[in-house]
Amino acid sequence: MPAIEVLPRTATTALVTVVLPCFNEESVLRETHSRLTRALRPGRRVAYEILYVDDGSTDGTWSLIEEFASTSESVRALRLSRNFGHQAGCLAGLKEAAGDATVVIDADLQDPPELIPEMVARWWDGWSVVSARRTGRLGEGVLKRASAFAYYRVLNGISDHPVALDTGDFRLLDRSVVDLLADMGDHELFLRGAISWAGLPETVVEYQRDPRASGESKYTVRKMLELSRRGVISGSALPVRATTAVGLASMASAAGLGLVRRDPEAARTACALGVLAVAIGVLGEYVNATLRHVQGRPPFVVRERIHPRQPAAAPRAVLAGAAR
Template structure:
């Protein structure tokens, strides 16, 4: 455990909570009730609660509108269309002015009651406190098995260690928020980027609950897209796949030529498959480069809700209120 604790002069630190939402009108009021109960009972902190509507087509924005009118600590952000979960998380991080920021989904699968434990570990000096899933209630065997395999595959292929069995439910320090929101990468994979910076990181384990209402918005197509983004962003292994496949095909062709003396029957289809895979992998990276050089924003904000006297919206790389050395006392 770290031996340093964060201390502040003449003020309490601000804990920001970012809640990305996509068609969550059914559950959002319950989510708000549990979140505010936890945050108001959190001693030693001020708090801000930011709901990000990621282009919902139901009444999500209307619910956020009513919640933001109740108190100045609650704000709303509406994106012009559905840009995706990672973009919504990034938008909330850029909007937040908290000294530490928690990202949590709106479906109540991740318990808000875990936030005080995350905040306590941040007080002890950790820059990142991730919530690691011990069990996943209400999810299919396929989803549990595929998630388990993906995290371990990505960790084995990645150029740096990643937190296993961990989604976007975590607390990050203002220093890391500034780094994340200042990264120029398009289609940023937040889960991998958090670990890439190498700041002090710990985790707590919890049992993930079933959804409280509605249906999961992470379809198989979206899960595959997120997995692809994570693999391309965190590893060069796919780029080297063509070398591995080419070597295997060449070895197989040589073996067939020696054993059957008719290498053409096996070598030609193998060579064609190897070339196709190689072109596909290169195409993925070219597409990522194309998205990067286009220079389009990660998202477009259509509306903001909140008190007129709220802090000004931070920039893409928000400065901390105090430097890390000033905020951390031995």
């Protein structure tokens, strides 16, 4: 893996790629594109390109993306062969991004495109990572807000490195960070964890997350659990180590209970089997993650490209510029 060199922003004009992973967003995508193009308003120092990543949509999402791209060469797109998942869609966009910096933002308008110019201004000041921190989550139930609050703090507590609290994948990443993530070879990328692991200079801008403008969340309970599992497995060895402590404590408790009931052997055996089952399950998760890595399969397959990435020396298409 190449070493990272963080360079100061000295160029008179820089390109920022805005990556939007999409999965069945037909009902909201036209409004998203309209707000995005208005937010990326003209300026002198920064030009933008928009990169849509269709993660195997089955509705009219790709047709809309084709329509947007037909009106501007600065609107580019990837179409994946099937639904590989949100993190794979983000990674596909990062690998394809041509910008000096890249912003990842969801297409459902819960994250405001209008915040991007402020993030770019922070990047221009020298920050390698600009994360958007949620101060509120409108339109989400108490259980969702509570579980998200708890998850980030538990993850930060058990992780081998600090993890930014209350931040999702809505971030601006310097070219050096994008190249690092693209070259990592992590087939089960947990984007926010990998960014925190890098430990590069990071600042935050705060915002209140809006309800979805239209449609339903594509993050089902199963997908949220999978993302949570990936975050824990990729960032901490604590679950494996915890089984030893749990096993010892359980054995001690079972031994005491067995002595009271005058059947210590049965109690110890039952407890040991339970602890063994938990330990095997936890270890199995790490073994499965290792298997996925050594299989060497790509994390996504690109079916189609619109306005594919050009060599670095080629002229850049300019959609709009930052206000700063």
